[in-house]
Amino acid sequence: MAHFGNLLIQNLNFINENYMTHLEALVFLVSYLCHDIDIDHRGSNNAFQTKRSTILASLCSSEGSVMERHHFAQTMCILNKEGCNIFENVNSDYFSICVEINVG
Numbered sequence: 001m002a003h004f005g006n007l008l009i010q011n012l013n014f015i016n017e018n019y020m021t022h023l024e025a026l027v028f029l030v031s032y033l034c035h036d037i038d039i040d041h042r043g044s045n046n047a048f049q050t051k052r053s054t055i056l057a058s059l060c061s062s063e064g065s066v067m068e069r070h071h072f073a074q075t076m077c078i079l080n081k082e083g084c085n086i087f088e089n090v091n092s093d094y095f096s097i098c099v100e101i102n103v104g
Contacts, residue, residue: 005032023090027098030086034075035068 005028014020020028049057049066060069076099079085087095 001035002029002032005029023094024098026086030075034071037071037074 009015009020009025009028012019014028015022015025044067046061046066046068048054050061054066056070057066060066060073079087087098090098
């Protein structure tokens, strides 16, 4: 998915055509990486998690897709580790907007 996101940015000239800034493109790519994250992949899909009423589903399904919410939470955990937050110098208001867009 991250490779596809990169291809979108490059081939559709998202930055050069002013559809997004460089920082927005970075957030876009990180959101694709978030989708690809495999730290704690359960080997199942959203429907399985929900149908089986798993603990993960009870934690993540109230706000959307179980696995996507789980991967987002894992990504935020990584970003909150010391030395891992590539957005640490981004204005906090702008960062909040970027997170809301990805969660939305």
